[in-house]
Amino acid sequence: MLSTPSAVAPRVHRERSSRSPRASRLLSWLTCLGMGLAIAGCGPTDDQDYTHPLAEGELICGRPDFKQMFPYSIRSTKRPVLVHYYKESEWETARQVLAAVEKGWDYHVNRLGMRPAIKDSGECGPDDFFDVFVWKGHRSCLVDVLSGDASTPWDDRRGYMIVDPWGPYGGPELEETVVHEMAHASQAADDWYESPITFEMSAVFTDQVYADRYIKTYFDDFQAHPDWALDYYDDYETWYMYGSSMYLLYLKDRFFGGEPQFISNMWLGSRNPPGAQDDQTLNEPDFADALDAMLKDKRSSYVETVPEFSRWRWYTGDHVDDRHFHHFKDGLENLKAAKLTLAAQQEATPGTISIDSKTAPMMLGTSYIELSAGSGTPQTVYVSLEAPSDAGRRFVVQAVPGLTPDSDGEFLDLSSGPKQLKFAADQRRTLIVNVLPTGTYDPDLRTDDRYPFSIVVSDHP
Numbered sequence: 001m002l003s004t005p006s007a008v009a010p011r012v013h014r015e016r017s018s019r020s021p022r023a024s025r026l027l028s029w030l031t032c033l034g035m036g037l038a039i040a041g042c043g044p045t046d047d048q049d050y051t052h053p054l055a056e057g058e059l060i061c062g063r064p065d066f067k068q069m070f071p072y073s074i075r076s077t078k079r080p081v082l083v084h085y086y087k088e089s090e091w092e093t094a095r096q097v098l099a100a101v102e103k104g105w106d107y108h109v110n111r112l113g114m115r116p117a118i119k120d121s122g123e124c125g126p127d128d129f130f131d132v133f134v135w136k137g138h139r140s141c142l143v144d145v146l147s148g149d150a151s152t153p154w155d156d157r158r159g160y161m162i163v164d165p166w167g168p169y170g171g172p173e174l175e176e177t178v179v180h181e182m183a184h185a186s187q188a189a190d191d192w193y194e195s196p197i198t199f200e201m202s203a204v205f206t207d208q209v210y211a212d213r214y215i216k217t218y219f220d221d222f223q224a225h226p227d228w229a230l231d232y233y234d235d236y237e238t239w240y241m242y243g244s245s246m247y248l249l250y251l252k253d254r255f256f257g258g259e260p261q262f263i264s265n266m267w268l269g270s271r272n273p274p275g276a277q278d279d280q281t282l283n284e285p286d287f288a289d290a291l292d293a294m295l296k297d298k299r300s301s302y303v304e305t306v307p308e309f310s311r312w313r314w315y316t317g318d319h320v321d322d323r324h325f326h327h328f329k330d331g332l333e334n335l336k337a338a339k340l341t342l343a344a345q346q347e348a349t350p351g352t353i354s355i356d357s358k359t360a361p362m363m364l365g366t367s368y369i370e371l372s373a374g375s376g377t378p379q380t381v382y383v384s385l386e387a388p389s390d391a392g393r394r395f396v397v398q399a400v401p402g403l404t405p406d407s408d409g410e411f412l413d414l415s416s417g418p419k420q421l422k423f424a425a426d427q428r429r430t431l432i433v434n435v436l437p438t439g440t441y442d443p444d445l446r447t448d449d450r451y452p453f454s455i456v457v458s459d460h461p
């Protein structure tokens with residue numbers, strides 16, 4: 001049984017809140033001028049056993065009672081950031097949040113090269129500074145957005161942040177939570193309506209680089225669903241989108257010398273004119289187009305990375321080695337715990353292994369089939385692939401692990417008939433079966449259709 005995030009935590013975890021984008025035209029800022037420190041008469045006491053009077057999910061920007069909701073604020077002296085808080089006694093906490101926001105800003109903008117959060121023209125708070133709300137009882141931490149900057153041709157959005165330092169993502173996690181949210185603030189400066197998976201995939205990728213550590217939890221759900229499209233949007237049912245950061249770790253280490261800054265170019269190349277908010281097909285270009293352009297001189301493309309990434313994805317769990325991912329300083333145990341779910345695991349006896357429509361891969365999805373040599377296994381094993389005809393997709397089959405010191409696996413071209421399958425020293429071998437498009441690919445047009453197939457094991461070609 002899959003343990004979904006809803007079983008252990010709210011489904012909305014550090015999300016960018018794009019599921020209910022509140023990019024509404026908010027009330028103009030009329031009433032609250034001059035947000036000063038310590039406005040008298042707002043009556044906070046030192047009692048910390050309370051939750052903020054505004055319920056989680058309520059709009060804050062542009063409210064007439066903004067000053068009552070957040071009477072206090074600290075202004076950054078380094079970045080255009082204003083942190084709002086409710087009780088005078090929360091100054092120290094607000095100061096910690098501000099320090100984390102400044103760190104996150106510097107990390108994403110100066111180290112990774114992302115765009116800073118765009119100025120909000122006073123659409124939130126008293127001026128054009130980026131607003132951050134220290135909101136006790138708002139368990140989820142998030143960045144949400146306001147309007148876009150009409151002077152830019154791409155679909156950027158002005159953002160603001162809500163953080164609950166006392167909630168499940170505060171405490172010792174506060175800094176990482178805030179740095180994670182600052183990833184979303186930067187994303188909003190390029191494209192707030194990119195393919196849904198990119199937001200958490202990219203933010204968690206940068207989280208791990210920031211922490212120099214594989215982060216627990218996320219990979220398990222990603223590895224549990226290799227059949228899903230690599231860019232599948234599961235609507236936050238699991239941590240899949242967070243764990244898909246493994247793909248960006250692969251790109252970093254395989255194509256970009258272990259350096260994370262390519263992520264900035266992915267977002268820059270994803271910018272498109274407004275429209276995708278209401279019609280996702282207008283997300284042109286999308287992150288896959290951006291990666292295609294970035295990988296072209298490396299003679300690869302987004303789709304073409306899928307088979308190789310599927311191999312790297314196998315070299316996790318019990319198969320972690322030193323030849324694939326450049327390991328972070330910490331958390332290797334989390335990569336070792338990221339065990340792939342197999343579509344089938346059985347002895348290689350002559351017969352048919354059917355991967356039916358329930359578990360078959362989606363487009364850009366993968367089946368892992370582990371075969372072992374046993375008493376019923378022929379002296380020489382041949383495998384072939386059968387599937388209903390479909391001009392829109394092709395299967396790519398590989399076998400891992402590699403059988404020589406310089407190999408990490410090989411392609412089996414089954415289009416021309418059965419091929420011999422050799423076993424590794426432990427008498428096992430895993431087939432990796434990818435579904436890829438025969439034509440162009442667009443993540444915004446992909447369906448969730450599955451592509452059943454069978455592997456036929458025999459003792460002759």
Ligand SMILES: [Ca+2]
Pocket residue numbers: 120121122123124125126127128129130131
């Ligand atoms: Ca503002």
Ligand SMILES: [Ca+2]
Pocket residue numbers: 281282283284285286442443444445
């Ligand atoms: Ca598209």
Ligand SMILES: [Ca+2]
Pocket residue numbers: 191193194195270271272283284285286287
């Ligand atoms: Ca885009």
